[in-house]
Amino acid sequence: MKVFYSDYFVLPLPEGHRFPMVKYSMLRERVAASGICGSEEMLLPRAVSDAEILRSHARGYLRRVVAGTLTGKEMRRIGFPWSERMVERSRRASGGTLGACLAALGDGFGANLAGGTHHAFTGRGEGYCVFNDSAIAARAVRAAGLVERVVVIDTDVHQGNGTAAILRGDTTVFTFSIHGAKNFPFHKEESDLDIALPDGADDGEFLAALEYGLERALEGSRAELAIYLAGADPFEGDRLGRLRVSKEGLAERDRIVLGSCRERGIPVAVTMAGGYARDVEDTVDIHLRSIEKAATLLDLKRGVVDG
Numbered sequence: 001m002k003v004f005y006s007d008y009f010v011l012p013l014p015e016g017h018r019f020p021m022v023k024y025s026m027l028r029e030r031v032a033a034s035g036i037c038g039s040e041e042m043l044l045p046r047a048v049s050d051a052e053i054l055r056s057h058a059r060g061y062l063r064r065v066v067a068g069t070l071t072g073k074e075m076r077r078i079g080f081p082w083s084e085r086m087v088e089r090s091r092r093a094s095g096g097t098l099g100a101c102l103a104a105l106g107d108g109f110g111a112n113l114a115g116g117t118h119h120a121f122t123g124r125g126e127g128y129c130v131f132n133d134s135a136i137a138a139r140a141v142r143a144a145g146l147v148e149r150v151v152v153i154d155t156d157v158h159q160g161n162g163t164a165a166i167l168r169g170d171t172t173v174f175t176f177s178i179h180g181a182k183n184f185p186f187h188k189e190e191s192d193l194d195i196a197l198p199d200g201a202d203d204g205e206f207l208a209a210l211e212y213g214l215e216r217a218l219e220g221s222r223a224e225l226a227i228y229l230a231g232a233d234p235f236e237g238d239r240l241g242r243l244r245v246s247k248e249g250l251a252e253r254d255r256i257v258l259g260s261c262r263e264r265g266i267p268v269a270v271t272m273a274g275g276y277a278r279d280v281e282d283t284v285d286i287h288l289r290s291i292e293k294a295a296t297l298l299d300l301k302r303g304v305v306d307g
C-alpha cells in the first residue's frame with residue numbers, strides 16, 4: 001500500500017509543548033518495520049500549491065500564513081509557533097492526503113501518516129491545524145475530474161468544524177463527523193451529518209453510533225472516494241478525549257469503516273488526525289492498526305483481482 005510520509009511532519013517545538021510531535025516519526029518506523037509497504041511504496045508527499053490551497057482558503061489568510069504575519073492571537077489559536085518549516089509542513093500534510101487519495105483511486109486504499117487537519121477554516125486555523133487537508137484534497141481530485149463526489153468520514157474525537165464550515169453548501173462533498181459532544185471545539189459547526197457522543201461513551205455506544213452514521217453517510221453521499229480521519233483520540237487513555245473507547249474498539253471502528261467502503265467499492269484515503277494518549281506508544285499503536293487494516297483489505301482485494 002502506498003503510504004505518504006515526510007520528515008517535515010515532525011515540527012520542532014519549544015520544550016514542554018503538549019503536542020506529541022514524535023508520534024509521526026515513531027509511526028513511520030513502525031510502518032516501515034511492519035512490511036505494510038515496501039520501501040518503494042513509502043512516498044514523499046509534495047507540497048500543495050497556492051492554487052490548490054485557494055480552493056478552500058481565503059487569499060489573505062494564505063498570504064499571511066506564508067509571510068508569517070498572522071497576529072499573536074491567531075497563532076495562539078493554531079497552537080504552533082510560526083516558522084517557514086511550519087508552513088512547509090502544512091503544505092506537505094495536505095499533499096500527503098492528496099497523494100493518499102490518488103493512490104486510493106488507483107489501488108483501493110492509500111494512507112497519509114499525518115493529515116486530518118480538520119480544525120482549519122477558510123480564513124483561520126485552530127487546534128494545531130493550518131490548512132484543511134481533507135477539503136484541499138477533495139477539491140483537487142474533483143478539479144482533476146477524477147471523481148464527482150467525495151465523503152469525509154471524521155472519527156476523531158473532536159468535531160471536524162473547519163471541514164464542515166469550508167464544505168457547507170458544497171454538494172459534491174458529504175461531511176460526516178462523530179465526536180464528543182462536550183469536547184473542543186465548544187462551538188460546533190454543521191456537518192452534513194453530525195453525531196455527538198456523551199462523555200464516557202464506551203465501545204458499544206461508539207460503534208453503534210458509528211455504524212448508524214456511516215450507513216447514512218455512504219448512502220447519502222453516493223461517494224466515489226472516502227477520506228477517513230482515523231483519529232486515535234476517542235481512546236480511553238487519551239488526555240483530551242473524554243470518551244472510553246478501547247484499542248480493540250478502535251480497531252473495530254477501522255474494520256467497520258474500511259470494510260463498509262470496500263464492500264461498496266469506495267476507495268479510501270486514511271489520515272491520522274489527533275492522538276494525545278498519556279503514553280504516546282498507545283497513540284502510535286492505534287494509528288498503526290488503522291493502516292494495517294487498510295493494507296490487509298487491499299491485499300484481499302488484490303487476491304480477488306489476481307485469483
Ligand SMILES: [Zn+2]
Nearest residue numbers: 156157158274
Ligand atoms: Zn482530535
